[in-house]
Amino acid sequence: MAIKKIQVVGAGQMGSGIAQVAVQRGLAVHLADVEQEMVEKGLETIKKNLSRSVEKERISQEEMDDAMGRIDSGTEYAQDADLAIEAAPETMEIKTEVFRALDEQLKEEAILASNTSSLSITKLGAQTNRPEKFIGMHFFNPVPALKLVEIIRGLETSDETYDAVNELAERLEKTPVEVQDSPGFAVNRILVPMINEAVYCVMEGVSEPEDVDTAMKLGTNQPMGPLELADLIGLDTCLHVMEVLHEGFGDTKYRPCPLLKRYVAAGRLGRKSGRGFFEYDQS
Ligand SMILES: NC(=O)c1ccc[n+]([C@@H]2O[C@H](COP(=O)([O-])OP(=O)(O)OC[C@H]3O[C@@H](n4cnc5c(N)ncnc54)[C@H](O)[C@@H]3O)[C@@H](O)[C@H]2O)c1
Structure with missing residues (x-):
């Protein structure tokens, strides 16, 4: 048709x-x-x-x-x-x-x-x-x-x-x-665990947010670092996707990073709230 x-x-x-x-x-x-x-x-x-x-x-x-x-x-x-x-x-x-x-x-x-x-x-x-x-x-x-x-x-x-x-x-x-029809389909299943892993790197003190992003941009040729991207998507949305993957597959490898949960609980949602991993001018 x-x-x-x-x-x-x-x-x-x-x-x-x-x-x-x-x-x-x-x-x-x-x-x-x-x-x-x-x-x-x-x-x-x-x-x-x-x-x-x-x-x-x-x-x-x-x-x-x-x-x-x-x-x-x-x-x-x-x-x-x-x-x-x-x-x-x-x-x-x-x-x-x-x-x-x-x-x-x-x-x-x-x-x-x-x-x-x-x-x-x-x-x-x-x-x-x-x-x-x-x-x-x-x-x-x-x-x-x-x-x-x-x-x-x-x-x-x-x-x-x-x-x-x-x-x-x-x-x-x-x-x-x-x-x-599978949790996260293809793009979110690959992208959001990468973001989640970047948050683990920050939480565990592997690197500072700016450095994680610089490393991924220059080391893997991504136009935007994973944490800047997370702020753009919205940290609440990223957390929601991780929860869908975690529940849908029942696999601990999709466990949402505790730091991501804490940021969402605090209302640090990224660009839309003015603050996530980075700060944004709201004016
Ligand atoms: N924003 C993204 O990056 C993105 C990307 C891909 C898919 N999606 C999906 O697209 C959908 C919409 O997301 P969005 O970002 O455009 O949200 P949005 O909040 O910008 O828009 C949703 C709209 O739906 C309207 N609405 C509420 N109840 C309704 C109803 N009963 N009938 C008709 N309209 C109703 C709201 O008034 C609002 O205008 C969601 O399922 C989301 O997961 C979003």
């Missing part, structure tokens, strides 16, 4: 980014959130991003106007959407509620996709009457800039669903990578 219209659920950081990329590639998008105010905020973000691209002459004003013309929005879902991509908060309760409503309201052929970072696609799909049309589409932040989409197959996901979503990811000029 060719996907022409997408229902994006959740107009936050990820939802607005997904909507932006889709309308820039010629798809029609309906952007929904629980409150009109959140929808407006999401639309504003998209407008701001596209205006910046016009200023930098990456796209023309006409291209921006065309893209904005392809979005409509509101607090209801578009029943004629071919695909829904859910980017609501990361709890099983909220996502279950969203998917039950989408399952009830969208046409029978519509595919349902979740942008979850850590919940089981199989379990989410089982909350609907169409688990064969249920799949994970894990975009990365910021969506317009990062090329990867992990496409996650649930136990019941059909090949037809997979192919349609894979093709869509390519139309969005992303690089899709197939992964199975």
Whole structure:
């Protein structure tokens, strides 16, 4: 099935980014959130991003106007959407509620996709009457800039669903990578334990935060050190991913570093709180 219209659920950081990329590639998008105010905020973000691209002459004003013309929005879902991509908060309760409503309201052929970072696609799909049309589409932040989409197959996901979503990811000029439904999928399973290990290095006095980051940047050619990256992601999010891995695999190698837990308990969450491993100017 060719996907022409997408229902994006959740107009936050990820939802607005997904909507932006889709309308820039010629798809029609309906952007929904629980409150009109959140929808407006999401639309504003998209407008701001596209205006910046016009200023930098990456796209023309006409291209921006065309893209904005392809979005409509509101607090209801578009029943004629071919695909829904859910980017609501990361709890099983909220996502279950969203998917039950989408399952009830969208046409029978519509595919349902979740942008979850850590919940089981199989379990989410089982909350609907169409688990064969249920799949994970894990975009990365910021969506317009990062090329990867992990496409996650649930136990019941059909090949037809997979192919349609894979093709869509390519139309969005992303690089899709197939992964199975397993805790942390591929990227977070590799990345976040590395961050956790960097925190252990600090806790055990192996090296100072600046030195850990310099070592990893210069020694492994990463553009950003693991602790600077942890501050950017949010230390609470890093801790949550470690807990998902620890619980999901039952393997002590995923034990969250006690120092990471202490920082989160103290409200040192990284950039968003002004302080994590490094300090940030909040003004
Ligand atoms: N931020 C990231 O780096 C990142 C990366 C990949 C995946 N994700 C995943 O994407 C999802 C969204 O994350 P985000 O960072 O965009 O969060 P966010 O808080 O920026 O946005 C979530 C939006 O969902 C809305 N919302 C709340 N309840 C809703 C409901 N019942 N129906 C519809 N909308 C509802 C909120 O009002 C908010 O606008 C999460 O599952 C997260 O794990 C996040």
